[in-house]
Amino acid sequence: MMKTLDVPLADRSYPIYIGKDLLSQADLLTQHIQGKEVLIVTNSTVAPLYLQQVEDSLKDHRCAAVILPDGEEFKTLEILNQIFDKLLTERFSRKATLIALGGGVIGDMTGFAAASYQRGVDFIQIPTTLLSQVDSSVGGKTAVNHPLGKNMIGAFYQPKCVIADTLTLNTLEDRQLSSGLAEVIKYGLINDLDFFEWLEQNSGALLQRDQAVLAEAIERSCQDKVDLVAQDEHEQGVRALLNLGHTFGHAIETGMGYGNFLHGEGVSVGMLMAADLSQRMGWLELTDVDRIRNALIALGLPVTVPKGMTAERFMSLMSVDKKVQEGKIRFVLLKKIGKAVISDDYSADKLAETLSVFES
């Protein structure tokens, strides 16, 4: 029961493998490793769970591991340097392969380390959270944070393959699982009404971690993202639709301090805020907004803004976002469920209304 999805990017195309217990299939991994030198990058939470299993697949390789501290607050240039230290201490060459074993933070840092080590070595993603399986698997975005902004230092860099083993989702906390489902339902909202309806119907099975239903949700999410990214690898146009809910969401994440509000939780509230603003623009019906709210709640996601996030706080935090162009914040809004647009054509009054309604 394995699905394979190809990400078509000319000479940088690669497969995403999705299914149950893929980590036990050593050849899935090893067929994409060209040399003998392999560095596994993981964190202190994931290492005790899956590092041994991955190392067992690499018995014929010269395999080393770096175990980083777990958390978004460690996604920095300083911690990135620990990966370079290890690569150089091991004297790994340009033929080395880096394996990212963990969630989005590990994927982002390992990808950027691979992009930069000796100006580029191979890397493979083994995402172990739902969020990273549906989000960082496609698109080639890698980065670290800077004290003055999230993901400000990075590269576009594609992996050789992605292995999404649904069994790894069994060790996720409920909150982490729901956080991933926020990105899943995002694809439905952006351009896939069928998928949105399927998610409404399957929210119970997803929360119960039905392996086949999870695999289908991952595949459909990745396919939707592939369709957008293939049109726009370097985020000049339609790819920006993937930021639905992210401008509001990043503000909440940053405002609450990285790690206190999960990324998907911020995106969940942010998508509802985008829906609210879209309704005020006359695009969505009030019943659509309610439907989105109910779908988010059914997936175990928050729909209200945490304490302390005033309208003023939102405006200040959103003004440093990468999506700002020439002073005006560009939002992703909804023309209807399944049809997102990028717009700076909203009125400041309507935005103020949305912020004020959600203010806590």
Add this chain to the structure above:
Amino acid sequence: MMKTLDVPLADRSYPIYIGKDLLSQADLLTQHIQGKEVLIVTNSTVAPLYLQQVEDSLKDHRCAAVILPDGEEFKTLEILNQIFDKLLTERFSRKATLIALGGGVIGDMTGFAAASYQRGVDFIQIPTTLLSQVDSSVGGKTAVNHPLGKNMIGAFYQPKCVIADTLTLNTLEDRQLSSGLAEVIKYGLINDLDFFEWLEQNSGALLQRDQAVLAEAIERSCQDKVDLVAQDEHEQGVRALLNLGHTFGHAIETGMGYGNFLHGEGVSVGMLMAADLSQRMGWLELTDVDRIRNALIALGLPVTVPKGMTAERFMSLMSVDKKVQEGKIRFVLLKKIGKAVISDDYSADKLAETLSVFES
């Protein structure tokens, strides 16, 4: 009296402008800047000489500057971060342009910062040393050093244009000028006998900084490098010929401590060592080796190894070079003057002889 040389790289092609007093032509620079935000990155030696002149060209832009300490020892991730700090403090967007104003260190760091800031912004090179005008202008190599190895962290990233103003060479120390000439004569040795002969004839004019002769030397060097790089952008094959003299040379640079022996000085001695080894392989005549030695001396370059560089020291330092593949060091050697080859097909005995003859 301006020469323009195009570096053909499909959608990343760019021009190199070479000539006298180009810094006074504001439009040369501004036509390649797409937004309003410009960050000039320079160092404490170059800033007092040329920063004001460049800023004067950018009166219609929002222009900021970072002045880094001067020297290879500052080509680190930590100092790189000062560029990111400035970009973020200024809240510069993805439409920003970085300008590298200085030698190779400034070019390498600014290029890598541009490659990584928000996953890639534009950059322009204004190289102010002969070495950087003939070397870093072409090829898109950017990097910082790591305590365990030179240029280990970086990216391949192309500038929007390069402006090589020969007038800036008048403020170079003699030793710096000669160091640049080592890279110039390298192109002759690799694949351009005509150019080698022209350099033998014009060494006096070059050392006297004749502007027209310098411009011609820069143009021919860049053209020779373009020809190699266009065939092999990511250094899989023929581009490696550019490393003539560099494996020996890097060992000397590292062994003496960065900055004590200039890069071109190391390359000069390294090229002569490569010629010596080539002669021992039966490829060059003894008279060719003498001719190369004399040409280097005429350009004010060293031809002997500094004290302390024993054969053993060389072997230890060369074994960590990026050019090592599966345990064996690959050298660039000379079949004749004007015909270099990459080879690991030398005997260990001959290498030992070369190291022992040069040992000091």
